[in-house]
Amino acid sequence: MMSTLLDVQNLWVKFPTRNGVFDAVRGVSFTLGRERLGIVGESGSGKSMTGRAILRLIRPPGIVEADQISLEGVDLMNLSEKDMRAVRGQRISMVMQDPKFSLNPVMTIGDQIIEAYRLHSSASKSEAYNKSLEMLEAVSIRDAERVMRAYPHEMSGGMGQRIMIAMMLIPNPEILIADEPTSALDVSVQRQVLDIMDKLVKERGMGLIFISHDLNLVADFCDRVLIMYAGRVVEVCDANKLHEAKHPYTRGLLNSLPRLDAPRDRLEVLERDPEWSEAPSVSGRI
Amino acid sequence: MSLTDDNNQRRPRRAPLSEKAWPLAKTSMLTLGSISVTLLGLLFITFIIGRVMPIDPVLAIVGERASQSTYDAVYQQLGLDKPLLVQFLYYLWDVLHLDFGTSLLNARPVSEDIARVFPATLELATLGIIFGVVLGVPLGVLAAVRKGSWIDQVARVLALVGYSMPIFWLGLMGLLVFYGILGWVGGPGRVGIFYVDVVPSVTGLILVDALLDGNWAVFKDAFSHIILPASLLGYFSLAYISRMTRSFMLEQLSAEYITTARVKGMSEWDVIWKHAFKNIRVQLITVIALSYANLLEGSVLTEIIFSWPGIGSYITTALLSADMNAVLGGTVVVGLIFILLNIFSDLLYKVFDPRAK
Numbered sequence: 001m002m003s004t005l006l007d008v009q010n011l012w013v014k015f016p017t018r019n020g021v022f023d024a025v026r027g028v029s030f031t032l033g034r035e036r037l038g039i040v041g042e043s044g045s046g047k048s049m050t051g052r053a054i055l056r057l058i059r060p061p062g063i064v065e066a067d068q069i070s071l072e073g074v075d076l077m078n079l080s081e082k083d084m085r086a087v088r089g090q091r092i093s094m095v096m097q098d099p100k101f102s103l104n105p106v107m108t109i110g111d112q113i114i115e116a117y118r119l120h121s122s123a124s125k126s127e128a129y130n131k132s133l134e135m136l137e138a139v140s141i142r143d144a145e146r147v148m149r150a151y152p153h154e155m156s157g158g159m160g161q162r163i164m165i166a167m168m169l170i171p172n173p174e175i176l177i178a179d180e181p182t183s184a185l186d187v188s189v190q191r192q193v194l195d196i197m198d199k200l201v202k203e204r205g206m207g208l209i210f211i212s213h214d215l216n217l218v219a220d221f222c223d224r225v226l227i228m229y230a231g232r233v234v235e236v237c238d239a240n241k242l243h244e245a246k247h248p249y250t251r252g253l254l255n256s257l258p259r260l261d262a263p264r265d266r267l268e269v270l271e272r273d274p275e276w277s278e279a280p281s282v283s284g285r286i
Numbered sequence: 287m288s289l290t291d292d293n294n295q296r297r298p299r300r301a302p303l304s305e306k307a308w309p310l311a312k313t314s315m316l317t318l319g320s321i322s323v324t325l326l327g328l329l330f331i332t333f334i335i336g337r338v339m340p341i342d343p344v345l346a347i348v349g350e351r352a353s354q355s356t357y358d359a360v361y362q363q364l365g366l367d368k369p370l371l372v373q374f375l376y377y378l379w380d381v382l383h384l385d386f387g388t389s390l391l392n393a394r395p396v397s398e399d400i401a402r403v404f405p406a407t408l409e410l411a412t413l414g415i416i417f418g419v420v421l422g423v424p425l426g427v428l429a430a431v432r433k434g435s436w437i438d439q440v441a442r443v444l445a446l447v448g449y450s451m452p453i454f455w456l457g458l459m460g461l462l463v464f465y466g467i468l469g470w471v472g473g474p475g476r477v478g479i480f481y482v483d484v485v486p487s488v489t490g491l492i493l494v495d496a497l498l499d500g501n502w503a504v505f506k507d508a509f510s511h512i513i514l515p516a517s518l519l520g521y522f523s524l525a526y527i528s529r530m531t532r533s534f535m536l537e538q539l540s541a542e543y544i545t546t547a548r549v550k551g552m553s554e555w556d557v558i559w560k561h562a563f564k565n566i567r568v569q570l571i572t573v574i575a576l577s578y579a580n581l582l583e584g585s586v587l588t589e590i591i592f593s594w595p596g597i598g599s600y601i602t603t604a605l606l607s608a609d610m611n612a613v614l615g616g617t618v619v620v621g622l623i624f625i626l627l628n629i630f631s632d633l634l635y636k637v638f639d640p641r642a643k
Contacts, residue, residue: 057548089551101542106564106639115560116550151640168549 005174005207006032006054006092009067013049013231016061024049024062026231032175036201036208038218038239040253041228047211050228051177054209055092056084071175090120093168094177095197098184099160103152110148113167120171135166139196158189165197175207183212194221215242215253227253230277249276317632321625326378328621332614333377337370341608346390386615391607396615399600404619405490406476407589407596410516411581417520418527419574425524426531430539431558441528448525453518457591460514472511474593481507515592519585523577530573534566541565567638575631582627583620 013025025046030037039047053064056076069076071091076084096102104112113132117123123131129148136144139162152160161181168176178197182190198221201208212218218225219242227235227250235247245251255268344360345352352360361367365376380387386396429441464471472478476492485492485499493512496505538544539562547561582597589599597616604612635642 052545055549057545085551085553087551088549094549096542096545098542102546104543104547104561104565105641106567107561108640115552119551153641164546167546171551 004031004033005072007068007070008032008050008054009069011050011053011066011069012064013046013053013058014063014065016063023231025053028228028231028233030226030233030236032207032209034205034207035224036198036210036222038222038225039209039211039228040213040215040218040225042213045228046231047213047228048179051094051179051209051211054177055088055094057088086120089116089168089173090171091173092175092177093171093173094179095161095164095168095181097180099152099155099157099164100184102164103160105152107151108148109150109152109155109163113148113163113170116167117170131170132166135170136163138200139163139166140192141166156189157185158193161185161193162196165193165200169200169204172204173206175209176201177209177211179211180213181210182217183214190217215257232277234276247276248273317629321629324625325622328625329378329381329618330374332617332621333374335617336610336614337373339608339610341610343610346608346610381618386618387611389604389612390609391604391612396612399612400597400615400619402490403595403597403600406594407582407598409491409493410512410519410588410594410596411578413512413516414519414581415523415574415578417517418523418577421520422524422527423531423570426528427535427558427563429528429532430535431554433536438532441532445525445529448522453522453585454587454591456521457515457518457588460518461591464514470510471514472507474511474591476511476594477504477508478511515588515594519581519588523581526577527570527573531566531570534569535562538562538565564638568635568642571631571634571638575627579624579627582623 008031009029011025011028012023015022015024028046028050039050041047049058052058053066054069054076056064058064064077066077071087076087079087103109110129110132113135114125114128117128117131118125121128132148133144136147141147141159141162147155147159147163152163155163161184165181176197181197182193185193194217197208200206208222210218210222219239222239225237225239225242226233227237227245227247229249235245235250237245237250242250243254245254249270249272252268252270256270258264258267343364344357344366347364348356348360365373368376384397386400388394389396389399392399425441425444429438432438461473465473477484481504485495485501485504488495488498492508493505496502496508535558539558541562544557544562547557552560586598586602588594589596590602597619601613601616601620603609604616
């Protein structure tokens with residue numbers, strides 16, 4: 001295993017409500033090297049919250065607690081808000097689900113990319129402009145100069161997400177968190193966006209946390225997979241050994257998917273066992 | 287599969303100048319067209335109101351004891367013997383030449399009266415709206431950012447008081463405290479009695495005229511007179527503007543692009559002002575334009591309490607003495623202001639929101 005970039009130990013995300021505290025994430029621990037780590041789970045399993053908690057982007061009244069979230073030895077939990085801002089974007093970045101909502105509708109794409117770059121560098125405007133053009137070309141956007149002047153609503157979903165990737169990678173971060181980056185896209189462009197992201201992450205030797213509900217996609221695309229259920233990691237396995245997964249939840253998920261090579265008349269229905277949400281991970285402590 | 291399949295919009299072909307100018311001309315023509323239609327509707331309604339009022343315009347001119355022949359002569363002179371449609375066209379013609387007829391009260395042309403009273407309202411309303419925007423917008427933004435904190439509560443109470451307190455009471459109390467007891471501000475009227483007509487009227491706005499004349503004494507006196515009613519009006523628009531700003535901002539702050547800005551490592555101040563605020567400008571313009579139009583209409587109560595010779599008190603006085611020409615003239619002007627402000631805010635939309643282009 002490669003050197004550890006990120007080490008998360010015992011991460012909790014809590015939301016105080018009128019009926020007591022709701023725990024969205026309950027003691028999640030994992031490490032990330034220069035690899036592609038998938039986090040899979042159903043809606044509400046806490047996978048997005050985990051991604052946001054790493055960037056300390058959970059807004060009050062939400063509370064993040066962890067024994068440590070250390071980025072190359074520095075515990076992010078102890079950083080001041082100002083120091084944390086220097087981490088965001090520059091060292092850890094995030095691509096979100098739908099570019100329709102994650103790009104500012106009244107700013108040109110150029111301004112938004114240039115802004116992302118200049119927040120962490122003292123580059124002049126023209127340097128930043130040229131760098132942004134380069135970055136747009138790196139995500140296979142043709143006619144980058146026109147795109148720089150355009151507004152988000154003039155872009156298609158696939159282009160929007162590639163722009164988002166360009167914007168988030170321009171300060172050259174070490175870790176990219178991709179939170180369902182292809183869920184809002186047409187199936188036909190999902191692959192392109194993934195390929196571009198994969199290429200850039202590999203070239204730059206970054207760590208990638210790929211959050212998705214799509215088990216097949218994650219198994220295909222990632223090196224390692226964390227399976228989350230009810231705010232906990234229930235199983236960790238290598239992506240190519242996913243079919244050997246032991247946890248009944250993972251097995252249930254796998255069996256509920258149709259397969260071309262082994263067609264079945266009826267797919268299995270996933271039965272949830274309340275015990276899973278309390279039992280420790282079948283993969284032991286990681 | 288090519289990676290740029292959905293990038294099918296190539297560099298746009300350079301359009302010849304005439305082709306570029308056409309959409310602009312078309313938009314301007316459409317705008318002008320809609321102004322004319324709205325204005326025509328407004329004039330038609332005021333005309334009808336003028337005709338259905340149970341006031342005999344001839345009697346109002348010639349008096350109760352005029353002979354029948356005098357009455358008939360004036361009847362014809364006013365064109366009342368003609369069909370209604372023809373009368374409307376006459377009326378239209380007159381209004382287009384800024385002729386609203388003669389006031390029955392002082393026998394002066396109504397247009398002259400309006401030219402005299404409107405600047406007073408304009409001055410008061412403009413100062414009021416500046417006050418309302420300069421304080422109301424930041425207060426609303428702050429209340430949204432610190433939702434649920436003490437500052438949000440203070441903003442809520444301020445707005446509630448602004449909504450529910452009758453202006454005549456606040457006005458009287460303001461005069462009592464700041465003029466009567468403390469003597470900090472000037473009393474009713476636009477300037478003190480010694481400063482009346484001291485500076486030549488160029489714009490009709492006393493503050494501007496005094497500056498143009500370089501007369502500081504008049505400026506200071508006029509300012510001390512306008513500050514109390516302007517703050518009051520400003521307070522009422524502040525109440526509305528701050529509430530609306532708060533709810534617009536709350537909507538934007540929960541949007542996903544705000545998370546994007548935070549992920550980039552941006553400071554909260556920049557997230558709020560450079561990202562969220564840019565997105566509420568369009569909605570805010572509507573709210574401000576509406577408030578401004580309301581103030582320009584002339585806030586009758588404020589103008590009466592502060593003896594402010596503005597268009598609100600002018601129309602009210604005219605209405606109470608059945609001076610129909612003055613009422614209609616005033617109504618047309620107020621309606622015109624509404625139309626113009628609406629068009630102005632539509633134009634600003636196009637500047638601030640790329641999607642409206």
